[in-house]
Amino acid sequence: MLIDARDLTTGHVVEADICIIGAGAVGISMGLEMNRSDLKVAILESGGFEYEPRTQSLYKGDHVGRDTYPLERNRLRYFGGTTNHWAGHCRPFDEFDFSVREWIPHSGWPIKIEELEPYLERTQPVMGLGKYDYDSVEEYGRQLGLETLPLDSSRLINVMKHQSPPTRFGPAYREELTQSKNVSVYLYSNVLELLSNESASHVTNAEVACIDGPRYKIKAKNFVLAAGGLENPRIMLLSNKSAPNGLGNSHGLVGRFYTDHILIRPALDVSLSRTDLDFRLYTRPHRINGGLIFAIMTAPEDLTRREKLTRFRFHLYELGPRYESPIGGVFSELDGAPEVAPLVTKPDTHIQVHMAMEPIPNPDAFVRLSDKRDLFGQRRLEVKWQVTDAELANAHRAVELCALEFGRMGYGRAYAPILAKPDEWPATFTSGKHHCGTTRMSDSPQTGVVDRNCKVFDVDNLYVTGSSVFPNIGHTNPTLNLVALALRLADHLKEKST
Numbered sequence: 140m141l142i143d144a145r146d147l148t149t150g151h152v153v154e155a156d157i158c159i160i161g162a163g164a165v166g167i168s169m170g171l172e173m174n175r176s177d178l179k180v181a182i183l184e185s186g187g188f189e190y191e192p193r194t195q196s197l198y199k200g201d202h203v204g205r206d207t208y209p210l211e212r213n214r215l216r217y218f219g220g221t222t223n224h225w226a227g228h229c230r231p232f233d234e235f236d237f238s239v240r241e242w243i244p245h246s247g248w249p250i251k252i253e254e255l256e257p258y259l260e261r262t263q264p265v266m267g268l269g270k271y272d273y274d275s276v277e278e279y280g281r282q283l284g285l286e287t288l289p290l291d292s293s294r295l296i297n298v299m300k301h302q303s304p305p306t307r308f309g310p311a312y313r314e315e316l317t318q319s320k321n322v323s324v325y326l327y328s329n330v331l332e333l334l335s336n337e338s339a340s341h342v343t344n345a346e347v348a349c350i351d352g353p354r355y356k357i358k359a360k361n362f363v364l365a366a367g368g369l370e371n372p373r374i375m376l377l378s379n380k381s382a383p384n385g386l387g388n389s390h391g392l393v394g395r396f397y398t399d400h401i402l403i404r405p406a407l408d409v410s411l412s413r414t415d416l417d418f419r420l421y422t423r424p425h426r427i428n429g430g431l432i433f434a435i436m437t438a439p440e441d442l443t444r445r446e447k448l449t450r451f452r453f454h455l456y457e458l459g460p461r462y463e464s465p466i467g468g469v470f471s472e473l474d475g476a477p478e479v480a481p482l483v484t485k486p487d488t489h490i491q492v493h494m495a496m497e498p499i500p501n502p503d504a505f506v507r508l509s510d511k512r513d514l515f516g517q518r519r520l521e522v523k524w525q526v527t528d529a530e531l532a533n534a535h536r537a538v539e540l541c542a543l544e545f546g547r548m549g550y551g552r553a554y555a556p557i558l559a560k561p562d563e564w565p566a567t568f569t570s571g572k573h574h575c576g577t578t579r580m581s582d583s584p585q586t587g588v589v590d591r592n593c594k595v596f597d598v599d600n601l602y603v604t605g606s607s608v609f610p611n612i613g614h615t616n617p618t619l620n621l622v623a624l625a626l627r628l629a630d631h632l633k634e635k636s637t
């Protein structure tokens with residue numbers, strides 16, 4: 140059921156078994172998973188069905204570290220959340236991403252890939268992806284009549300990504316949730332704070348407000364924060380009536396370890412010395428096994444271990460005629476859906492290589508409350524994104540490996556600003572708009588905010604999910620992984636509630 144909360148009266152109290160805050164990729168996936176269960180579920184969504192400037196303005200905040208995209212531009216605050224403009228690139232984390240890597244401080248998840256794998260497979264159809272197979276890039280290339288690059292696998296390897304159409308979760312699942320008997324979505328409902336008992340160990344209700352409308356409460360047995368990687372910690376920090384530092388923040392970790400992918404786009408420009416090269420497997424999505432796929436390059440585990448590097452990936456983009464329909468809306472401002480372009484046979488003279496790199500978890504990068512206020516009088520966010528010299532050196536080596544490979548294959552000469560000036564981030568360096576790490580998962584409240592079930596330590600009925608719980612982010616895009624975690628949490632809550 141969909142409910143316009145502006146029609147409620149001030150003081151109204153909604154009661155539910157589970158209250159989910161946010162109807163983006165996470166909130167909607169959890170709602171679908173709980174549809175037709177015995178649970179009464181209320182999803183509270185700040186926006187309506189369309190972009191509205193005043194609602195979007197609630198996302199404003201300041202950068203106090205490295206400047207990057209304005210906070211109200213790199214996420215969207217209405218039904219469907221940021222999937223209303225995401226680019227749809229998908230790949231699961233690798234087993235390696237969950238492990239402790241002794242050369243990377245604060246690395247390692249408390250869970251292993253095996254615990255996520257069944258949910259990753261279930262996530263594929265939710266995101267409009269084909270068969271769950273990320274291992275057969277050579278085989279798929281053969282079936283498509285397209286070759287993978289002859290890489291030296293001790294340096295770089297070919298791997299596969301899936302391309303979502305991209306699924307816009309709002310329009311895609313609006314009807315299913317409208318028809319639901321047990322899941323109600325409350326639109327125009329801004330959660331201002333969570334109220335708890337005196338010891339801040341149990342959430343009693345959420346305070347909700349509509350712009351120019353009523354204020355109401357929701358009481359639930361369990362609460363789930365699904366408001367995105369920046370807003371999840373903000374809501375916890377704003378919930379400070381019983382716990383002055385914010386709910387679940389007795390160790391000061393809520394908002395710490397803010398992290399995002401480091402992008403250099405482009406990182407290299409390769410002037411091709413041959414005209415017979417075909418990069419179409421990399422530069423556009425191809426339909427196979429009920430979905431769309433394309434190839435990227437990354438470093439093998441051994442190399443990152445040997446050279447003590449974080450993970451990174453390279454996407455290829457053609458210049459010239461084929462560049463008209465590139466994959467990679469992820470790198471554009473308002474990502475339109477990439478189309479499968481007709482094949483163009485004209486040879487290219489250049490290709491560009493874009494790099495996305497895993498950052499090193501850093502407790503000095505954070506999000507916190509500022510003294511500025513939004514239109515409800517709530518404190519806005521300050522975000523300190525940091526990049527370090529260690530990451531610059533990591534990026535330099537990654538780009539060098541890629542340039543060396545193009546040279547070794549005899550494909551042409553690579554120009555990369557970071558190789559010319561190793562002490563400077565190139566002008567094309569930016570962040571990935573993947574807000575992660577601010578409520579990290581751990582086995583101990585000394586080192587994390589949520590446990591392996593995404594439950595906030597010390598609060599018995601508050602859960603957080605989304606990329607804010609990722610302690611490490613590998614090189615891959617977050618959404619497939621965070622939706623899988625959301626489905627896992629939905630199962631956990633269903634089990635807890637029986």
Ligand SMILES: Cc1cc2nc3c(=O)[nH]c(=O)nc-3n(C[C@H](O)[C@H](O)[C@H](O)COP(=O)(O)OP(=O)(O)OC[C@H]3O[C@@H](n4cnc5c(N)ncnc54)[C@H](O)[C@@H]3O)c2cc1C
Nearest residue numbers: 161163164165185216220221226227228330605616617618
């Ligand atoms: C331009 C761009 C391109 C991207 N491309 C990719 C890609 O190719 N691949 C990939 O994996 N990821 C990509 N992403 C990231 C992807 O969009 C996010 O990972 C995903 O949307 C996160 O889902 P979420 O549900 O956690 O948050 P969101 O989708 O942001 O949803 C959060 C929801 O919570 C609501 N909300 C917030 N605060 C409150 C509140 N106080 N009360 C009530 N509701 C609230 C919001 O209105 C919103 O609907 C991209 C992001 C951007 C910006």
